[in-house]
Amino acid sequence: MIRFAFYGRVSTEDQQDPEASRSWQLGRARALIDGHGQVATEYFDVGQSRSLPWKRRPEAARLLQDLPHSDRGFDAVLIGEPHRAFYGNQYGLTMPVFEHYGVTLWVPEVGGPIDPASEAHDLIMSVFGGMSKGERNRIKIRVRSAMQSQAKVEGRYLGGRPPYGYRLADAGPHPNPAKAADGKRLHVLEKDPVTAPVVERIFRWYLGGMGFFLIAQTLTDEDIPSPSAYDRARNRHRTGIAWSKGAVQAILANPRYTGYQVWNKQHKAEVLLDVDDVALGYETKLKWNEREQWVWSDRPAHPAIIDRATFTAVQERRARRGPSSDRPKVRAAHPYALRSLLVHHQCGRRMQGTWNHGHAHYRCRYPQEYAIANLIDHPLAVYLREDAILPDLDAWLASAFDPQRLTATLDALVDQQPEETTALTDPIRRTIAACDRRLAQHRAALEAGADPILVTGWINETQAERATAVAALARAGARTKTTPPRLTRQEIKNIVEGLGEIIDVIRAAEAADKAEIYGQLGLRLSYDHETHVVSAEVSPRSSVGLLAVSEGGLEPPRPIKGTSTSS
Known part of the structure; x- marks a missing residue:
């Protein structure tokens, strides 16, 4: 009887219950090996995007780390759904490792074990990797197109933290019947009676000739809580003691204070994690879009704190503070x-x-x-x-x-x-240890009744940080084991x-x-x-x-x- 290691994956994008997804993937895999063996161990990634290489998925990376060991406890790897396991060229990068350690790979699409020497098997798995990548790209295009339409035509609030000066208000049940039945509701921005007047003063002071530093200092002297101090739950990484120049600039540059919904100010860019090792994949970074790419709602979507004429005048003054001539200054x-x-x-x-x-x-x-x-x-x-x-x-x-x-x-x-010294003093390992501690805290908060959506976001961010550190540790190799x-x-x-x-x-x-x-x-x-x-x-x-x-x-x-x- 063959001992199998089952591998599966579910991400937050799938909108599926992780346990339900694991059950149907495992059921499909067990049907394939009926009469050949049994599942001896499981590796199942939760909340990991399919675009992440195996080395950067916690459970997949653990499976790869177990391969060289003679006491690993399995002889073959079993996958119930190749779309979820392999993305793009990941099969071509992973299968040689299995072959090197004498571990076979079983998938339902070929009816059993993959033959590394078979061109047909190689073609099938490559096609599934390409289909997985294409499916993810199509989902991204559909989602972005829908969000653009909702922001422009409906002026819908699409999530994220409300700008300083606003707070969230209930706007009724979600228009999608399935989501409404699940308890999801729409939200809209409304003026915060405490912070909205502060925003008005900032715009008025700036047009009156005050600079960023003076405005920040004046607000601090008047003991007005800064944005990070007013919303401590979302800004635990900041001291929250004083206003900063950056906070004032961000408020003066935010067009949503005019009452219009503005979307697509930033986008998620996928940047190679290591240009010398493309197999490590990409990391996602937020980057600012050009103002011409911003999407404005066709009509006001929430109460305005300042009018568009005031906002335009502020932007004109901010532009005048830049270089006064297009000619390069020779210093x-x-x-x-x-x-x-x-x-x-x-x-x-x-x-x-x-x-x-x-x-x-x-x-x-x-x-x-x-x-x-x-x-x-x-x-x-x-x-x-x-x-x-x-x-x-x-x-x-x-x-x-x-x-x-x-x-x-x-x-x-x-x-x-x-x-x-041992590897415990290595900064990369300290990062991994810190992530493990935060994950334990997040799970404890979830069990204590904290907001599941908020905590899940924290967990995903921490897992992504941990995966990046694990990948950096793998690249460093033996150099991280001891000091030189x-x-x-x-x-x-x-x-x-x-x-x-x-x-x-x-x-x-x-x-x-x-x-x-x-x-x-x-x-x-x-x-x-x-x-x-x-x-x-x-x-x-x-x-x-x-x-x-x-x-x-x-x-x-x-x-x-x-x-x-x-x-």
């Missing part, structure tokens, strides 16, 4: 020796180069409302002059790599190398001694050349504006050309540190 290119190497200690952000009064500076600008929102005591702008750093920095580098201090430098580099081996003292010495000539030319080098040398040294700087101290560390790289490694596996030593005061 002098100034070299910065520390470009991309200097961060601000208080906020952790990279400081940007700026040319003031004939000298190179580095600036960290942090609007006050952002500092309040992130609980950071940060000045509006922090400046640091380049020539206040370079002399001390070059002197420190020269002393650190001086032959007379070579022994101490080597000791510091050897001691600061990371100890070998520690460099020997002699290997570090070879690198450091070879830096001597580079250090000698730093002081006389031009800014552009300094930037290149600093980058090769692995230089990183951090400026603390409260103590006026710049902390420096370097991680010499073997890529400088001083150490050749054919098979990889060597990592640069940990940084050595020094400090320089600056006022």
Whole structure:
């Protein structure tokens, strides 16, 4: 008797009960193997799109991981519905793996096991993959066409969170009898008596000459809750303490405040997860459409907070704040020796180069409302002059790599190398573990009586994030199992001694050349504006050309540190 591993899949797009879908797929599969064997184990993906490759579906990926093991518990893989298992060229990418490990694949469409040497079987499965892809594309086209018509002709609210200033109101039973019988109802936007007046003030203030920052600061000073603070359930990832410039801009750019329904402002774009490994498939990202592609309702669909004339005037003022001329502005290119190497200690952000009064500076600008929102005591702008750093920095580098201090430098580099750790410290595995914890929390919330639709959305997002992390872990392969081996003292010495000539030319080098040398040294700087101290560390790289490694596996030593005061 043959031991079979059953594989099936159901997605949220199918509008089916997962248990019912599993039952009919498993029933169809068992009918195929009647008299040949029995199902010994099951792998069933719930809420996973068919377009995801097997490696990115949790259960399918687990099946592939079990294949190499002699104690896997099955001899063949059984599929009840190829449309749900294979999409596009997925059969061609998966079947060779089954064949390699001596596992046969059974499907109803060929009446039993697939013969890898049969052109007819290969053609049948390829056709089913193409049909599955075509079916999904047809569904997308039908759904988008229907939604476009509903938004334009009916002005129907098509879901999503209501804009700040509105709230949802019941609009009666769903026009689809089946959905109405299932308890689904339509919704419409109505003014929120608390936040609608705030939106009106924002538009009025902006036309009165106030800028984004001033509006945000004024609202924060008046203790008016920001959008994320007003709706904490949907914005748990934000502090919600203060208004931001971005929130004000988003409100001023939203045409739905005119009372018209506007759809298709964004679209879901499928982007290759890894251009060097097309088999990993795509990930979905939201991208903005051009304004010409937006779909407006033919007539007002909900109460307006501002009229169209006001909205148009605001958009005209926002456009005037941009470049005043179509001619490209020619700016002098100034070299910065520390470009991309200097961060601000208080906020952790990279400081940007700026040319003031004939000298190179580095600036960290942090609007006050952002500092309040992130609980950071940060000045509006922090400046640091380049020539206040370079002399001390070059002197420190020269002393650190001086032959007379070579022994101490080597000791510091050897001691600061990371100890070998297990894969549990790998950031990808930490992401997977975090996803597992969130999934457990979501399921607990579902069992406690939370909104099934809302929780299902959370679960799907978390599962997609977890699948992406699992795919990244698979690409990394053995490199994620342990940290790279520690460099020997002699290997570090070879690198450091070879830096001597580079250090000698730093002081006389031009800014552009300094930037290149600093980058090769692995230089990183951090400026603390409260103590006026710049902390420096370097991680010499073997890529400088001083150490050749054919098979990889060597990592640069940990940084050595020094400090320089600056006022």
